Amino acid sequence: MDIVTQGLLGATVAQAGAKPQEVRLASLVGFCAPLLADADTLMRSAEDSLLFLENHRHFTHALSFIPAGALIASLLLWPFIRKRLGFKRIYLYALLGYATAGFLDACTSYGTHLFWPFNDDRIAWSIISIFDPLFSVALIAAIVFGAVKKQPRATKVGVVFAAAYLLLGAIQHERAESLARVQAQQRGHNIERLIVKPTIGNLLLWRSVYESDGMYYVDAVRVGLPNKGKVFKGNMVQAFDIRRDLPQITDQMLVYRDIQRFKVFSDGYLAWHPERPNVLGDVRYSMLPTSIRPLWGIELNLDAPHEHVTFDTYRSMSDTEIEAFKAMLFN
Numbered sequence: 001m002d003i004v005t006q007g008l009l010g011a012t013v014a015q016a017g018a019k020p021q022e023v024r025l026a027s028l029v030g031f032c033a034p035l036l037a038d039a040d041t042l043m044r045s046a047e048d049s050l051l052f053l054e055n056h057r058h059f060t061h062a063l064s065f066i067p068a069g070a071l072i073a074s075l076l077l078w079p080f081i082r083k084r085l086g087f088k089r090i091y092l093y094a095l096l097g098y099a100t101a102g103f104l105d106a107c108t109s110y111g112t113h114l115f116w117p118f119n120d121d122r123i124a125w126s127i128i129s130i131f132d133p134l135f136s137v138a139l140i141a142a143i144v145f146g147a148v149k150k151q152p153r154a155t156k157v158g159v160v161f162a163a164a165y166l167l168l169g170a171i172q173h174e175r176a177e178s179l180a181r182v183q184a185q186q187r188g189h190n191i192e193r194l195i196v197k198p199t200i201g202n203l204l205l206w207r208s209v210y211e212s213d214g215m216y217y218v219d220a221v222r223v224g225l226p227n228k229g230k231v232f233k234g235n236m237v238q239a240f241d242i243r244r245d246l247p248q249i250t251d252q253m254l255v256y257r258d259i260q261r262f263k264v265f266s267d268g269y270l271a272w273h274p275e276r277p278n279v280l281g282d283v284r285y286s287m288l289p290t291s292i293r294p295l296w297g298i299e300l301n302l303d304a305p306h307e308h309v310t311f312d313t314y315r316s317m318s319d320t321e322i323e324a325f326k327a328m329l330f331n
Contacts, residue, residue: 001104002131003038008139009104009162010034010097015146015155017096023150025085027143030097033073037061037101049311050258050298053265057112057122061102064116070095107166109197109284122267126197127169133201135165172203175223180208183219183231195269196221199289205329207289209269214239216271220289220328232328234290240270240280246302253305262298262309273297279312287317288325 001009007030014030015023043055059065073094078087105112111124128135142158176196184191194210199220206221208231216239220232242249242259249256259280263270266282273279274292278301281294298309317325 001108001128002136003035005131005136005139006034006038006101006104007031007097008136008143009100011143012139012155012158012162013100014093014096015143016152016159018093018152020150020152022085022089022093023152023155024147025081026093026096026152027147028081029073029077029085029090029093032077033070033094033097034101034104036069036073036076037098048308050261050265050309053311054261057105057110059113059116061105061112061114062116063102063114064118066095066099066102069101070098073098107169109195122265125170125173126195127166127173129198129200129202131201132198132203135162138162138165169198169203172198172206172223175229176206176208176221179221179223179229179231180210180219183208183221183233184210184212184217187217189213189217195267195284197284199325199329202329205289205325207284207286209283211239211269214241216269216283216292218283218286218290218292222328222331230331232290235292237271237274237283237292240272245272246300248302249305254307255300255302255305255309258298258309259300262311273314276314278302287315288321289328290324291321 010033011027011031014026018026037060040055040058040060044052070091074091078090102112102114106114106123107125107128108130109124109126110130111122113120114123138161139158142155146152146155180194180196189212192211196206196208199205199207204222204224208219208221210217215236217236218234220234222230269283270280271283273281273294279297279299281297285295286293296313298311300309301307
């Protein structure tokens with residue numbers, strides 16, 4: 001989730017568990033604590049751009065790291081508020097706030113290593129967008145109301161809303177997946193694997209990607225009122241196969257190992273960028289839900305196979321694409 005909403009949920013949960021006289025300080029501690037989990041973004045290398053991808057949302061977001069993360073956050077905050085709040089109370093509110101970090105990120109499609117070190121799989125339930133303004137604004141309203149009234153019971157409404165919104169996201173996810181399966185069946189395709197994920201800022205329009213017979217099929221699925229849904233047919237692209245597409249690359253080369261690392265990160269959803277030579281993209285993400293142009297990818301320097309690949313993002317959208325997104329979202 002975006003870092004601000006991460007802090008907002010932490011503040012809401014901490015405030016809901018606070019004493020009336022400590023509501024405001026609890027909000028502050030609860031907001032700051034989960035932000036510490038994203039300190040893993042500092043673990044990067046100028047030479048190896050994939051190091052950032054491997055470390056982001058890793059052990060600092062794991063359930064097992066919550067007590068340690070809360071302790072570090074408490075130690076950092078204690079010098080500033082120790083005259084107003086004891087360390088045990090600071091730790092309690094930091095614990096409540098930090099506990100939301102991994103869980104909320106697991107609710108997104110990007111996911112996190114929630115069960116590290118016992119399981120290193122990236123958990124991604126894909127029930128909420130990485131940025132959802134409705135979710136964030138509702139949390140802000142709950143926090144402000146609770147802080148002004150100094151009444152934690154008011155903030156509990158925000159916790160209930162957050163839980164209900166995520167439950168709605170799970171329901172919408174199931175509906176979108178069902179429509180995507182029907183679409184594949186109508187095409188006569190046997191789905192080998194399928195993902196659906198919400199598009200930015202809403203729970204109505206979803207991106208569907210499934211693999212069948214060596215091809216990825218990308219569609220947009222709009223799920224609105226009950227029993228109503230619509231599929232916007234998108235594009236298709238051939239799945240990447242390293243032995244077929246890059247027979248000159250051997251497993252002794254650094255570029256080969258980097259491709260394998262990016263394959264793990266992208267859960268194997270790899271295909272060539274349709275517009276950029278030598279760029280291998282993550283098919284799961286695109287600015288337009290029907291597009292095969294990836295949101296990010298790695299550029300291979302095949303003339304220097306013993307050098308690291310370069311990771312890059314491609315976030316631009318033309319006016320035509322913006323209008324197409326709006327039409328799918330609102331029609």
